[in-house]
Amino acid sequence: MSGPGNGGKTRAFEALRASEELHRATLSNISDAVFMADDAGKFTFVCPNVDVIFGFTPDEVFAHGRLGAFLGDDLFDPAELTARGEIQNVEREVTAKNGARRHLLIHLKRVSIRGGTVLCTCRDITELRQAERQLALARMDLAHAARLTLVGELTASIVHEIQQPLTAIAANTEAAVTHVSRWPKSTTGEVGAILADIQEATAFAAGIIERLRNIARKRPMAPQSIDLNELVAGVARLVSPDALRRRVHVLFETTPGLPKIVADGISLQHVILNLVMNAMEAMDQVPGNREVKLETRRSNGSVELSVLDTGPGITEEMLPRMFDAFVTSKREGVGLGLSIARSIVEAHHGSITANNTGHGASFVVALPVS
Numbered sequence: 001m002s003g004p005g006n007g008g009k010t011r012a013f014e015a016l017r018a019s020e021e022l023h024r025a026t027l028s029n030i031s032d033a034v035f036m037a038d039d040a041g042k043f044t045f046v047c048p049n050v051d052v053i054f055g056f057t058p059d060e061v062f063a064h065g066r067l068g069a070f071l072g073d074d075l076f077d078p079a080e081l082t083a084r085g086e087i088q089n090v091e092r093e094v095t096a097k098n099g100a101r102r103h104l105l106i107h108l109k110r111v112s113i114r115g116g117t118v119l120c121t122c123r124d125i126t127e128l129r130q131a132e133r134q135l136a137l138a139r140m141d142l143a144h145a146a147r148l149t150l151v152g153e154l155t156a157s158i159v160h161e162i163q164q165p166l167t168a169i170a171a172n173t174e175a176a177v178t179h180v181s182r183w184p185k186s187t188t189g190e191v192g193a194i195l196a197d198i199q200e201a202t203a204f205a206a207g208i209i210e211r212l213r214n215i216a217r218k219r220p221m222a223p224q225s226i227d228l229n230e231l232v233a234g235v236a237r238l239v240s241p242d243a244l245r246r247r248v249h250v251l252f253e254t255t256p257g258l259p260k261i262v263a264d265g266i267s268l269q270h271v272i273l274n275l276v277m278n279a280m281e282a283m284d285q286v287p288g289n290r291e292v293k294l295e296t297r298r299s300n301g302s303v304e305l306s307v308l309d310t311g312p313g314i315t316e317e318m319l320p321r322m323f324d325a326f327v328t329s330k331r332e333g334v335g336l337g338l339s340i341a342r343s344i345v346e347a348h349h350g351s352i353t354a355n356n357t358g359h360g361a362s363f364v365v366a367l368p369v370s
Contacts, residue, residue, distance in 0.1 A: 031052060031053075031124070032121050032122060033047055033049070033050045033054065033122040034047040034119070034120070034121050034122075035061075035067060035120040035122075036111070036113060036118065036120070037066070037067040037117070037118045037120065038115055038116060038118075039117050039118075040066070041067045041068045041069075041118075042067075043062050043065070043066070043067060044114065044115050044116040045113075045114075045116055046061045046062060051097075052124075053096070053102060053104070053122060053124045054094070054096050054097060055096045055097030055098050056096075056097050060097075067120060071092060071104075071120070071122075072092060072094075075090065075092065075106070075108070076090065076108050081108055081110050081118065082110060085109065085110050086107070086108060086110065087107070087108045087109075088107050089105060089106075089107070090106040090107070090108065091104065091105055091106070091125075092104045092106055101126075102126050103124070103126045103129045104122045104123065104124060104125065105122070106121065106122050106123075107120070107123075108121075109121075128244065131240070132241045132245065135238060135241055135242055138238065138273075139277075142270055142274075159209050162205075163209050166202060166205055166206055166209065169198070169202050170199070170203075170206070173195055173198045173199050173202060174199070176195050177192070177195050177196075177199070180192055180195060222264055222266075223264055224263070224265065225261075226263050226265050227260055228258055228260075228261060228303050228305060229254045229255075229296055231268060231269060231272065232252065232272060232294050232296060232305060233252060233254075234269065235269060235272045235276060236276075236294060238273065239276050239277065239280070242280065243292070246280050246284065246290065247290055248290040248291065248292055249289075249291045249292070250276070250291075251291060251292070251293045251294065252293075252294045253293065253294070254295075254296050255296050255297045255298060258296060258298055258303050259298065259369045260369075261303055261348075261367050263367065264344075264348070267344045267347075267348075268344070268348070268367075270340075270341070270344065271341040271344050271352075271365065272294075272307075272365075274337045274338070274340075275307040275341065275365075276294070278337065278338070279307055279308075279309035279361070279363075280292060280309075282309055282311035282312065282361065283309055283360075286310065286311055286312065289310055290309075290310060291309065291310045292307065292308070292309050293306075293307075293308045294306070294307055295308070299366065301368060301369055302350070302368050302369060303367055303369060304364055304365065304366045305364070305365045305367075306362060306363070306364050306365075307365075308357060308360060308361070308362045308363075309360040310360045311360045311361060312360070313356040313357075313358075313360055313361050314354060314355075314356055319354065322338055323338045323339055323341075323342040323352070323354070324339060345365055348368075349367075349368050350365060350366050351365075351366050352365045352366075
C-alpha cells in the first residue's frame, strides 16, 4: 500500500517529465543551434535541430569531438568568459555540410549543467548580412547617381558660361574677316590665314560644347502608373537589415485604396530611401526608443507620404535651409541628398516640406494624383 507521500512524488515526477518534454520540444523547434561543452571544449550536449543551420546530425557534430573543432579554436578566451560570465555577439563564418558558407552570431555563457560548463548558442544571420551587403551596394549606386547628377548640373553651368565667350569670339572673328576682305589682296594673306585658323578653332570648340550640352541635358524620366503604398513597402523591406542593426523600429501605416500616381518609380524610390536613411542616421545617438514611421494618405487631390522619426529634430537655424545644396548637419555629409530629393519631387509637380513634431522631425512628400 502506498503511503501518502507517493502521490506527491508522482505529481512531481509527472511535472518533471512534462518540463523535460517541453524543453525537448522547444530545442527541437527553435531556429538557433545550442551546444554545451566542458572545460576542455568536449561536447556534452548538441541540440536536436542542429541540421537546420549546419546540415549535420547531432551524432555527426559529436563526432567532431570539441566545440573548437566545429566552430574554431579562437572562438573565445576561457579566462574572459569566466571573468565576464558571458560573451555576446561573436560573429563567425563556418562551412555547412553541403559546403555553403554560413554567417553566425554566437552567444557564450558560463554554466554548470551535467558536466557542461560552456553554453553556446548560434544564430544564422547569413541572409541578414547578404541583405546588408545589397543595401550597401544600393547606397553606392544612389551615391554614384547623386554625383552624376551634380556633375551634370555643373557641366551644364560650365557649358553655358563657356558658350557665351565662344559666341563673342566667333562674331568678332566674322567681323574681322569682313573688315579684312576690304583690304587690298596683297595685304590680307597672313591676316586672313590667322582669322581662318581662329574660325576653325572656334567652330571646333563650339562642337565640343554642344556635345557636352547634349550629355549634360537631363534625360526624360520614365513615368508610369505607381501605387505609392507598394513603393514605400519596397523601401521599408530594403532598409530592414540596416534598421535592425541600428535598433530602429520601422512602422508603415498605409491608407488602403490610394489612387495611383504617374511617376518615375526609381526616382521616387531614391527620394523615399534618402528620407528614411536620414531619419535612421539622425537617431544614431538617441537612447531608448528609436522609431521611423512611414504614413501614406490622400489629401486634396494628392497623395502624401510622411516620414517621421523620434530623433533630436531639426534646429531652427537649419530648418529654412534643409533643401539647399551643400547644406548638411552630418559630419561627413555633402549636403546634396535633400536638394536632389526636392528636385525629383518638383519634377513630378509635387512638394516636399520639413518640420519638427515635438518628438522628432517630419518630412512630407505630396504628389498630385493626375
